[in-house]
Amino acid sequence: MQRPCATAEFISYEETIPSLLKNIGAPELLRRQQRILIKPNLVNASPPPVTLPVAACAALVRACRQWSDAEIIIAEGTGEKHLTTDEVFAIHGYDRLAKEEGIELVDLNEAGLIELRDPRNKVFPTFMMPRLVMESFVLSAAVLKAHSLSTVTLSMKNMIGVAPPAYYQRGGHWKKSAFHKQMQSSIFELNRYRKPDLAFIDASIGLSDYHLGGPTCDPPVNKLVGGFDPVAVDAVGSELLGFPWQQVGHIKMADGELGRADSFPPIHE
Template sequence: MQTNRAETFGRFDPGRNNPPLKRGEVFVHSLSSWTASVSHLLSAAGLAQQLAGHRTVLLKPNLVEASVPPVTTPVDLTAAVVDFIQAQAPGIRIIIGEGCGSLEYDTPHCFATLGYTELAADRKIELLDLNHAPLIEISHPQCRRWPSMHLPSVLFESFLISLPVLKAHTLAGVTLSMKNMMGAAPPRHYQQGGHWKKAAFHTGIHDAICDLNRYRRPDFTLLDASVGMQKAHLWGPTCDPAPNLLVCGYDPVAVDAYGCGILGLDWRDIGHLAEAHGELGQADPLLPHEI
């Protein structure tokens, strides 16, 4: 597929049209029900006000494979976010976008298996396979691992909401908001062998994640920390006891640092967070608001 070329000068600021927000700020709420808890938390975070003036919102769940939660983002959480947006920002275009990593099937299989196809039909919203979406090519002089990248143009045309799951990761330490952006990387540019559609990210994974977020970091993150995976991202034990929390914020570095704390990890030991701190967000001090 032909790509358009664009240049970024300096660091891309996804919140460029929004008023300044506190770095390090996170909002935390216990889960009672998806609908009530998500609505309460997003209201407290002021998401409706931040959506004002935007034509499109892109929801980016973690649907890395067609595995049930807590490996993937629960469709009920995503549905609650959709319902909130449709109620608070009527008329805004909503797209659910993901690019799965399996070599055995593509993203529509994940959408169908995990309930997202039914959700989209019921709410009259769009599904987009980011593995095959139209691309632009972007360059960034500060990036070492990816001095240029091919990324879906929709990322830069939408208010981007990341919907990750609380999980440890065998290579990256954790997979939270920042790493969730890897689903947007198109396989035709980032497969490069291996047993995964984005295997090029496995080389220098922390630099790769950090560079990707330099091109496009989420405008807002809602982290599902209701269950959590303690040791790995596709297998192994869940958190015991379950945290039963939802965490959100406009600073993905802060949300990820808070998520590390829930998992009993020090964010300073996670390479991409240590690198991103002070540039793409603030991991310390955190400013938590328990809602």
């Protein structure tokens, strides 16, 4: 049976990720997929825990491959202004992972696009979305981090990486700067167009104050979080950082529409 959300004590990526995915009932669903797109948080060239460790992504790839014959792709669109996504992949060792596992790396900043429309949206009534994202099973692989504008950056905010800079870099030093003006609503509206099919948060360490550096959580959070409800998964992540989910705008907006924030298990189960 598929579970909306579960947590696991972190031992190692190789051991804990398969155990967590089994716990939420992932094998059965992954087995039915034709293409699995793993979208790691590689916002820039900074090392983990700003970005997702390549070891975590490797464990996700191997778990998916264990249960599914689907094509597996790692896809990201970095926000780093002066580097391409391919350069960021190489800095973090994802090029070596792709070669070892025989999988493709895709730069979503340069991918083919389709135009989507949702008249309910105020910030993004239309959105230019990579076609590949709409045609794949999306696993959003986030890192547990606080954020100055969105309070937290977790599996739903991780989806900002899909936004093509040709349309969403509007000044500033970030390739997705259009999201800055109304960050909470922007995240929610983006996820209306495409929310993760499977949400994962590496909460083994955690950044307590700032998503691009600063102090790590002390002590380390030492958990992994996953589930098929990104709202519940992000609610858990928010609580692990000490923020009640009701105080996080995009989680509160998404609650009841994109998932249920209250459907998570006790954090210390």
